[in-house]
Amino acid sequence: MRLCVLGAGAVGPAAAALAASRGHGVAIWSPSGRGTAGIEGGMESEGAVTGRFALRVAAGLEEAFAGADAALLAVPAYAFPALLPRIAEALPPVLPLLIAPAASLAPLALDALMAARGAPAGRAAIGAMATTPVTARRRAPGRVFVATVRAAVDVAAVPAAAAAEMGALATALFGHASPVAPSALGAGIANANPIIHAVLALTNVTRIERAEEWPQYGLMTPAACRMMEALAAERAALAARFGVPVLGLEESLHRANGVPMGPLAEMAARIAETRGAVLGPAEMETRYVTEDVPYGLAFYLWLARGQGLAMPVTEAVVTALEALWGRDLRRNPLLHGLDPAGVGVALVSGYGRG
CATH class of the missing domain: 3.40.50.720 (NAD(P)-binding Rossmann-like Domain)
Incomplete structure (x- = not known):
């Protein structure tokens, strides 16, 4: 073709x-x-x-x-x-x-x-x-x-x-x-990056601000992974409201990196061992925040409002990142003119398609 x-x-x-x-x-x-x-x-x-x-x-x-x-x-x-x-x-x-x-x-x-x-x-x-x-x-x-x-x-x-x-x-x-x-x-x-990247940014903000080298998979510690799993659980509840399946974080890491399935922190450690030091961002203008929050986590919150669904952990992470980065991270012009409560019908038939 x-x-x-x-x-x-x-x-x-x-x-x-x-x-x-x-x-x-x-x-x-x-x-x-x-x-x-x-x-x-x-x-x-x-x-x-x-x-x-x-x-x-x-x-x-x-x-x-x-x-x-x-x-x-x-x-x-x-x-x-x-x-x-x-x-x-x-x-x-x-x-x-x-x-x-x-x-x-x-x-x-x-x-x-x-x-x-x-x-x-x-x-x-x-x-x-x-x-x-x-x-x-x-x-x-x-x-x-x-x-x-x-x-x-x-x-x-x-x-x-x-x-x-x-x-x-x-x-x-x-x-x-x-x-x-x-x-x-x-x-x-379905993309796991908004969840993984947002938590990594939140838990490593001083490293990012100081432009340090840090291994992102090596720092997916059990505590960081607990926060990722809490975000993933809220995302799964949102997906269920629309009747769509969503991969867990473990399955996403397995597909992307080929490591055996297991607890999230253990999978991350295995990726760090096999792939070496995959470095995290070293500047505040990182897509981990400037893209993955407005078009990821904040997008989930927009959808959740249309469904009357509370996502307290997601809300807290977005709010914390806004405070750390000192900017509005919820602005998403793609959503202008779209109705979060009526998006389900449009997803089936599109717009102006008869």
């Missing part, structure tokens, strides 16, 4: 290399233009995907979409508010789009934007991937290190009935299994 990848940080180029390694033609576009500098001649991939792969660099969205059979949006959640309106304006109605990860109801927000712009009722589905098909780091402008190729990624869709179709598309592009999630909400709250 011909795939266009929107996003050129680390995951976008790595996913592009993975798709190209499977024989697909790939175009890549950077919202700022900076991410594609240096890869005009192709991308060198190391790690779990090895080789040099030809990628076509697109100067604009229209050029990226031209001739494509599918699209993948792979940008941080904080980029969605500015980027989704641009995509809604340019996305061809027949082109299926996968969002990875589909944080904070991004597929539903995009569907609402397209409906408001008069997109036809029979337009292609929007896929909601629970996480990215790869984990990666950009080593140089023309080189990316692919740390992990996922074995499985849960996939949902807007409208919900298209989940199997979008899962098959993701599997064809990237090779992973695509268990069907019942709605984009399941994909949107």
